[in-house]
Amino acid sequence: MQTVTASSTPVRTRVRWGNLLNVVSRFGALSFLTALCIVFAILEPAFLSTVNIFNVLRQVSIYGLLAVGMTFVILTGGIDLSVGSLLALSGLVCAAVEKGGTGLLSVTAGEAKGYGLLTAVVAAIVVGLAGGMLQGLGVSRLGVPPFIVTLGGMSAFRGAALLFSQGQPISGFREAYRFWGQGMIGPVPVPVIFFLVFAAIAHIVLRYTKYGRHIYAVGGNREAARLSGLNIKWLVLSVYVISGFFAGLSGFLLSSRLNSAEQVAGIGYELTVIAGVVIGGTSLTRGGEGSIFGTVIGVLLIGVLSNGLTLLNVSSYFQQVIIGLIIVFAVFFDQLAKSARR
Amino acid sequence: MDDNVLLRMENVSKAFPGVQALARVSLEARAGEILGLVGENGAGKSTLMKILSGAYPMDSGQIYLQGQPITIKDPHHALQLGISVIYQEFNLMPNLTVMENIFVGRYPGDSIFVDYRQLFRQTEELLSRLGVSLPPTAIVRDLSVAEQQMVEIAKALSMQVRVIIMDEPTSALSGAEVQVLFNIMRELKRQGIAVIFISHRLQEVLTICDHIMVLRDGRNVGMLTAAEATEDKLVSMMVGRSRDEFFHKEHRKSRVKARPGAPQLSAVRQNDVILEVRGLTRRGSKFDPSAIVVKDVSFDLRRGEILGLAGLVGAGRTETVRLIVGADKRDAGEIYIDGVPVDINSPLDAIRHGIGYVPEDRKEQGLILNQALHFNISLPSLARLTRFGFVGQAQERQSVQQFVTQLQIRTPSLDQIVWNLSGGNQQKVVIAKWLMLRPKILIMDEPTRGIDVGAKAEIYALMDELARSGVSIIMVSSELPELLAMSDRIVCMAEGRVTAILDVSEATPEIVMRYCTVQHETLHVEAVQSNG
Numbered sequence: 078m079q080t081v082t083a084s085s086t087p088v089r090t091r092v093r094w095g096n097l098l099n100v101v102s103r104f105g106a107l108s109f110l111t112a113l114c115i116v117f118a119i120l121e122p123a124f125l126s127t128v129n130i131f132n133v134l135r136q137v138s139i140y141g142l143l144a145v146g147m148t149f150v151i152l153t154g155g156i157d158l159s160v161g162s163l164l165a166l167s168g169l170v171c172a173a174v175e176k177g178g179t180g181l182l183s184v185t186a187g188e189a190k191g192y193g194l195l196t197a198v199v200a201a202i203v204v205g206l207a208g209g210m211l212q213g214l215g216v217s218r219l220g221v222p223p224f225i226v227t228l229g230g231m232s233a234f235r236g237a238a239l240l241f242s243q244g245q246p247i248s249g250f251r252e253a254y255r256f257w258g259q260g261m262i263g264p265v266p267v268p269v270i271f272f273l274v275f276a277a278i279a280h281i282v283l284r285y286t287k288y289g290r291h292i293y294a295v296g297g298n299r300e301a302a303r304l305s306g307l308n309i310k311w312l313v314l315s316v317y318v319i320s321g322f323f324a325g326l327s328g329f330l331l332s333s334r335l336n337s338a339e340q341v342a343g344i345g346y347e348l349t350v351i352a353g354v355v356i357g358g359t360s361l362t363r364g365g366e367g368s369i370f371g372t373v374i375g376v377l378l379i380g381v382l383s384n385g386l387t388l389l390n391v392s393s394y395f396q397q398v399i400i401g402l403i404i405v406f407a408v409f410f411d412q413l414a415k416s417a418r419r
Numbered sequence: 420m421d422d423n424v425l426l427r428m429e430n431v432s433k434a435f436p437g438v439q440a441l442a443r444v445s446l447e448a449r450a451g452e453i454l455g456l457v458g459e460n461g462a463g464k465s466t467l468m469k470i471l472s473g474a475y476p477m478d479s480g481q482i483y484l485q486g487q488p489i490t491i492k493d494p495h496h497a498l499q500l501g502i503s504v505i506y507q508e509f510n511l512m513p514n515l516t517v518m519e520n521i522f523v524g525r526y527p528g529d530s531i532f533v534d535y536r537q538l539f540r541q542t543e544e545l546l547s548r549l550g551v552s553l554p555p556t557a558i559v560r561d562l563s564v565a566e567q568q569m570v571e572i573a574k575a576l577s578m579q580v581r582v583i584i585m586d587e588p589t590s591a592l593s594g595a596e597v598q599v600l601f602n603i604m605r606e607l608k609r610q611g612i613a614v615i616f617i618s619h620r621l622q623e624v625l626t627i628c629d630h631i632m633v634l635r636d637g638r639n640v641g642m643l644t645a646a647e648a649t650e651d652k653l654v655s656m657m658v659g660r661s662r663d664e665f666f667h668k669e670h671r672k673s674r675v676k677a678r679p680g681a682p683q684l685s686a687v688r689q690n691d692v693i694l695e696v697r698g699l700t701r702r703g704s705k706f707d708p709s710a711i712v713v714k715d716v717s718f719d720l721r722r723g724e725i726l727g728l729a730g731l732v733g734a735g736r737t738e739t740v741r742l743i744v745g746a747d748k749r750d751a752g753e754i755y756i757d758g759v760p761v762d763i764n765s766p767l768d769a770i771r772h773g774i775g776y777v778p779e780d781r782k783e784q785g786l787i788l789n790q791a792l793h794f795n796i797s798l799p800s801l802a803r804l805t806r807f808g809f810v811g812q813a814q815e816r817q818s819v820q821q822f823v824t825q826l827q828i829r830t831p832s833l834d835q836i837v838w839n840l841s842g843g844n845q846q847k848v849v850i851a852k853w854l855m856l857r858p859k860i861l862i863m864d865e866p867t868r869g870i871d872v873g874a875k876a877e878i879y880a881l882m883d884e885l886a887r888s889g890v891s892i893i894m895v896s897s898e899l900p901e902l903l904a905m906s907d908r909i910v911c912m913a914e915g916r917v918t919a920i921l922d923v924s925e926a927t928p929e930i931v932m933r934y935c936t937v938q939h940e941t942l943h944v945e946a947v948q949s950n951g
Contacts, residue, residue, distance in 0.1 A: 287805040297787035304784055305799040306767040
C-alpha cells in the first residue's frame with residue numbers, strides 16, 4: 078500500500094508541473110512581459126505614460142524589423158549574424174544616394190542635390206537583398222553552414238561599409254528623409270508603424286500561405302520536406318534574402334532616425350535580435366518551431382526591460398547582465414516544457 | 420562437456436517493445452573454429468551480436484566464457500573479457516596511422532611521450548602474425564575497405580581477444596579480397612581463436628565455416644556441421660516458417676494479373692506497362708566510389724500491379740527506389756513512364772510524373788514530427804489547395820478529413836501533432852500524404868515496419884484497393900510472407916543487382932531466398948537473361 082502512495086505522488090506532481098510548464102511555454106514570454114510591465118508601472122508610474130510607451134516601441138522598432146527577418150531564417154534552422162553589418166552598409170548607400178555621392182559629407186540639411194528619396198530607399202533595399210542573396214547562395218548552393226557564411230558576411234559587409242564611406246559618417250538630411258525615422262503619425266512614431274505592419278505581413282505569410290508552410294516544413298525535417306517535393310535550395314535562399322531586405326530597410330530607417338549614416342551603425346544588433354527571437358520561443362536548435370507573434374513579444378520584452386531598468390536608474394551594464402540571464406532561462410524553460418510534453 | 424567450447428550462450432532472450440528479438444537462443448563457439456551464423460533480415464543475428472558486444476543487456480539467459488558464467492556490462496567490458504566485434508562500419512580514426520589505430524589508448528612509452536619505435540615494431544609483428552603486409556605508418560583513410568578491415572582485426576588481436584565476431588565482413592569486398600580475408604580467418608583459427616562469421620552469402624559460409632547455426636524469428640532453428648550443410652538445406656531452414664499470419668491470397672485472384680516474360684524492349688511498348696526502369700546504376704559514396712550500390716537494375720511495372728522488391732539488408736532495394744523518385748542522383752540508367760523517357764532529378768520531378776514515395780523511415784524521412792496531422796498530409800499537395808499563395812484552409816481540412824476517414828487514422832483532431840500518434844497511425848499519415856496527390860505510381864518502402872498487426876492488415880487492404888483502382892505499387896519489404904502474399908511479381912535483388920524477376924505463382928520462400936543470397940559471380944547468366 079505504502080509503495081503505491083509513494084510512487085503515485087511524484088507522478089501526479091510531475092503531471093501538474095507539465096501542465097504548468099505547458100502554459101508557461103506557450104504564453105511564457107507574454108506572461109513575463111505582462112508581469113514586467115505591472116512591476117515597472119508600480120515602481121515608476123511614468124513607465125505607463127503614452128510618451129514612454131511609444132518611446133519603448135520606437136527603440137525596439139529597428140530590432141523588431143530585423144527580428145522579423147531573422148525569424149524566417151531561424152525557422153529553417155539557420156542563423157543570420159550579418160544583419161548589423163548589412164544594415165550599416167545599406168544605410169550608407171542610402172545616404173549617399175540621397176545626398177548625391179559620398180564626397181558630399183555633412184552637407185547642411187534641406188538641400189536636395191541627390192537622386193531623390195525613393196531612389197535612396199530602393200538602393201538601400203537592393204543592397205540588403207543582394208547581401209542576403211549572396212549569403213543565401215553560400216548556404217544553399219555551396220553548403221557552407223549558415224553560422225559561417227553569415228559570420229563572413231558580418232565581417233565583409235562591415236568592411237564594405239568602411240570602404241564605401243572612407244570611415245566618415247554621412248549626416249545631415251533634409252526633413253523629408255528624417256521624417257521616416259523621427260516623424261510621428263498621430264502619437265505613433267513612423268518606424269513603429271513599419272515594424273507593426275511588416276510583423277503583421279510576416280505573420281500572415283508564415284501562418285496562411287504555402288510559402289509559410291514550406292518554411293516550417295524545411296525547418297522541421299529537411300529530408301522529409303525534400304522528399305515531399307519542396308525546393309529546399311530555393312526556400313533556404315529565400316529566407317536570407319528576406320533577412321537582407323529587412324537589414325536594408327532598417328539601414329534606411331536608422332540613418333533617418335539618427336540623421337546620420339555611419340559605418341559603426343548596428344554593431345552588436347545581431348545578438349539583440351537573435352535574443353529577441355529566441356526569447357519569443359523560436360527554437361535555435363530545432364527548426365520549424367516558433368512564430369512572429371513570439372518574436373514581437375520577445376523583442377518588446379527586451380525593450381521594456383531596458384526602458385524600465387533605465388527609468389529605475391539601473392546601470393546599463395547591469396541591464397546587459399539581466400538580458401543575458403533571461404535569454405538562457407527563456408530557452409531553459411522552453412526545453413523543460415517541450416520535454417514535459419513529450 | 421566439450422573442452423573446446425570457448426563461448427557458450429544458453430537460452431538468451433531479448434525483447435524490444437512489440438518484438439521478441441531473441442527467444443531462448445543458445446550458441447556454442449569453439450576455440451580454433453569458425454561458426455557461421457545465418458538467417459533472414461530480422462532473424463536476430465544483430466541482436467545476438469549486440470548482446471555479445473555488450474551494446475544491449477539481455478533479458479534472460481546465461482553466457483559462459485571458458486565455462487565461467489559472465490555478465491557483459493558494456494562494450495569496453497566485452498573487450499576486457501576478450502570478445503571483439505568487427506562491425507560493417509569500422510570504428511577507426513581515419514586521420515591516424517595504422518599503428519596508432521591498432522594500439523590506441525595503449526601506446527608504449529612513458530606517461531607523456533609515445534615510444535613510436537616500439538609502437539612500429541609491435542604493429543609490424545602483429546600484422547606479420549596475421550600474414551598481412553600493411554605499412555604501420557599508412558594513414559587509415561588512404562586504405563581500401565579490405566585493408567581497413569584488416570586493421571580492425573589486428574586491433575582486436577592486439578587486445579588478446581579470444582572471440583572475434585564478424586558482421587557481414589565480406590559484403591564490401593571483392594572476390595580476391597574475400598580470399599585474403601579467409602586466409603586471415605584461417606590464421607585466427609590456428610591461433611585458437613573462436614570466430615563467429617555472420618553472412619548473407621551462403622556459399623562463403625559453406626566454404627569457411629566449421630559449424631553453421633541458423634536463426635529464424637529470434638529462435639534457434641538448428642546447428643549443422645559444414646559437412647552436412649548444403650545451400651538448399653540452409654535456405655529452407657532460414658525461411659521455413661508457417662505460411663502466413665494474417666492474410667489470404669484469395670482476394671488477389673480477382674485482380675487481373677499481368678503476364679510475366681513478355682519482351683521488355685519491343686518496338687511497340689506494351690500499353691499496360693506504366694513504368695520501365697533500364698540500367699539504373701549508382702556508385703557508392705565519394706569516399707568509396709568503387710563500391711556500386713545499384714548495378715544495372717532493370718524492370719517493368721504494370722498498371723494496377725503490386726511489384727515486390729525482395730532482398731536482404733544491403734541488397735540495394737531502397738537505393739534503387741530512391742533513384743526512381745529522384746531522392747539520389749543516378750550515375751546511369753533511364754526511366755520511362757507510359758513509354759516516354761522522363762528525366763527525374765528531384766523528388767519534385769517524380770511527383771510531377773505522378774510518383775509517390777512512402778520512405779523507409781517515417782520519422783526521419785516521412786514526417787515533420789513537430790507539425791500537425793493536416794500540415795503533414797497536405798504538404799505535397801499544397802499547390803493544388805493554394806490560391807494567390809494562400810492555403811485554402813477549409814478546402815484543405817475537407818480533403819485531409821476524407822483521407823483520415825478512408826485510412827481510419829485514429830486521432831483526436833486534424834490539429835494533433837504527429838509526434839503524439841502511434842506508429843501505425845503515423846505510417847497512415849505518410850501514406851495519406853501521398854494518396855492526396857493521387858499518384859499513378861506509389862512506391863512503398865517497408866510500409867509495415869514497426870507497426871502493430873491491426874494497422875498492418877489495414878494497410879494491406881488499402882494497397883489492394885489502390886491496385887484494383889489502377890494505381891501501380893512497388894513494395895520494398897524484408898518480410899517474405901508479406902511479399903509473397905501481396906505481390907503480383909517479385910524482383911529479387913542481391914548486392915545491388917536484380918537476380919531474378921519471379922511471378923508470384925512460381926515464387927516460394929525458398930526460391931526467393933535463394934535468389935536473394937546468390938553471389939554475383941554465379942548469377943551472371945541470369946542477369947543477362949533478365950536484361951533481355
